[in-house]
Amino acid sequence: MPVELDPATDYPLGTRRPDLVRTPSGLPLDRVTLPAARAGELVSPDVRATPETLALQAEVARKAGRAQLADGLERASELASVPDDELLEIYTALRPGRSTPDELEAWAVRLDDLGARRTASFVREAAAVYVERGLAAE
């Protein structure tokens, strides 16, 4: 369900549009409370932003005129579904001299598989530049 956001009236989402925000398990924002935690309804893995919420924040940023921040938050939205270990592995792979173009391509494919389309193309873009600038592993 696409939502038309207006940063002027909808931001901050937590205050003005809590109805749009849920935890990964589907708990509404107003249930992220101490009593809910006491009752065991709120558990640690559930205390994080969902890909959807991050996408909404990307939309806020874009409408506020911040294209690059929006791009970064869209990548964040995609990366929210990437496991922690892999997240750090991809970061390491992107550091200078760590990866061959093929290895970076493999990560791009993996990201595509995880639905992280924009981030995958970001990695492919890096791979091409690394080859030209001598930043890829031999």
Next chain:
Amino acid sequence: MSDEARSRRFTAREKAPLRREMLVQPWPELGLVASAGPADPEPELVVQGGAVTRLDGRDSDDFDVIDRFLVAHGLDLDVAPEAMALSDERLARMLVDVDVSRGELVRLARGLTPAKLARVVGMLDPVELMMALKKLRARRDPGNQAHVTNLKESPALLAADAAEAARRGFDELETTVGVARYAPLNALALLVGSQTGRPGVMTQCAVEERRNLELAIRGLVTYAETLSVYGTERVFADGDDTPWSKAFLASAYASRGVKVRFTSGTGSEALMGHAEGLSMLYLEARCVSVVRAAGAQGVQNGSISCVALVLSVPGGTRAILAENVLAAWLDLEVASGNDAIASHSAIRKTAKLMGQFLPGTDFVTSGYSVMPRSDNTFGGGNYDADDIDEWLTIQRDWQVDGGIEPVAEGELLRVRERAARAVQATFAELGLPDITEPEVESATVGHSSGDMPDRDRAADVEAADQLLARGVSALDVALALDRRGFDEIAEAIVGMLRQRVAADYLQTSAVIEPDGLVRSAVNDPNTYLGPGTGYRLEGERWELLQALPHVVDPRELGGGEEGAASSAGDGDVAATGTDPSEVVVALGPAFADGVRETISGLAHADVLDAILAGVREAGGSPRLVRVRRSADVAFIGHDGALLSGSGVALGLQSKGTAVIHRAELQPLDNLELFGMSPLYTLESYRAMGRNAAGYALGQRVGPVPTELDNFARAKLIVTTTLLHARETRAIVPGAPAVEVSVARTDASR
């Protein structure tokens, strides 16, 4: 004079703290040039068929990794032709023109190349840069960030300091570790302490990326600013990153709910040996362009750890301010340095600070050390716990909000103890090594970690490892506090977790209010358009920042009982004397009446005894009168002289200022003036009496020896004003002087 002759003034200055620092001439080839380096490229942008073919002096084939990243993600080619066509002068004028909005400037900046950006801000002088920074700050309200660390990594002290920092109004708190394995414990102490001091304060623990991400995933930290970028490809790679890896990392952090701020700053490329002959400011323009292109909401810049290097070259302070302006112009949140020690000289470092302090930035410092400098494990502490009163006073002096609030000692003791107890309870509940009562007590009242009992550090790091292995999260911390009765702090921590779920603080320049409202450049933008607009320190906030705990109510100041009945010893209207040995001692209107002692605390009765004794021992005959028509010491003395048989009088104000006068002199002239009343003893007054008699009797008189205290005025001018106000209130306009009899001046204390 021999060639080896030395001026003692030069040798004295050489010993000043300032001279521990080296100043060097520019050496552009090494990057030791602040701005406008001879090798800096001409601004240039050529677009052919929608592709950038030349950028700042380079063909696309020669673009380095930074150029390529900026072309791919930074430059807005829709606005670039318009923006690049504007002359440097035109853009520079727009930066300081209050009628040109921030929005318009930010729009144009999207199409400007690094060389153009550097060139334009390089045209501004310091005051113009401040004007531009005031206009361009992203968020309306300025703020500040604190450093919270200690040498012993004492959790109780970390929590207490975090609580104090939060209570003092810092929006963000940053800690780090001496020993890497401490990270989870330090992050935990900071989280508990911060939420004790003020709900909503964001925290970070500056550690290696993997550890940092792990802390973030557990909700133990909420922001990171460790992502460094550099202005040349070689240094970027030496920093083991590329713009792509850093941008990826930024998104990775954001995906785990971490507010991301990059770090850059002038001087780093020169320090790391590959400035490529380019000026510091130009390279920083490349850095902040990368930061924006990477999708970061903000940057910590302003030379940061290289500040002393930048200050070694001419124009360094100006270049640092210019780089802050660049970042703000690119629509980035700015945490504007002032954390690393800029100078040994308090004057020099504070002169530098004013560039950010007066216009205000999102975070005036990237870390104000809330503990003493010796406990700052960042190697920083440009301003620290011992400087807080200075900072608060400068805010009050300028009517400027530097983001730190005055708080009473008792309130801080309360907050610090509560935080130390809360972290003690958390440790106990989570099975971490005990925090003892002496630790809580020392953390509450201590000055530094030197006051803290030692802990078993091996046990602490082992427990820290286990904490991570057990997957303990911020929610577990909240529940632990809740079980121990710290439900308010538990609520505050859950409030921070709610913020993680909503992710509003990922927007530009976000800070969190105690009630959970996120304020960022989206909903609280800087709208400054000249006088009367934008953020202004006024109303309740101004009242708060004025109210330093040691400010006193002048109405309640002492100085002798006021409003005593009539002037006890006053008699008839004073006649003109005829005795040639007579010395009139002329008292001010309030002497020994509305005021009972001098500014140095001498009882008026004792002062009179001393003067009279002095006059007599030099052979004079004293006579006391009170001048009622004037509180001015010159007129008191001169009126007395006109009444004196010898034509000589000693005039005496209630605060203790005295003058020896002679009738034929002009009132504002004198024989001797004693203006340093705070320094006088009874012996001084006795000597004045002797001298007055000496003048009266036509003897040779050497001036009364007096000392000079150049700080007396700064110290006592308020008291002087208040005492003098009492004197002037006692004036009876046009009233003649009256006789005063000695016995009646027994002004009791």
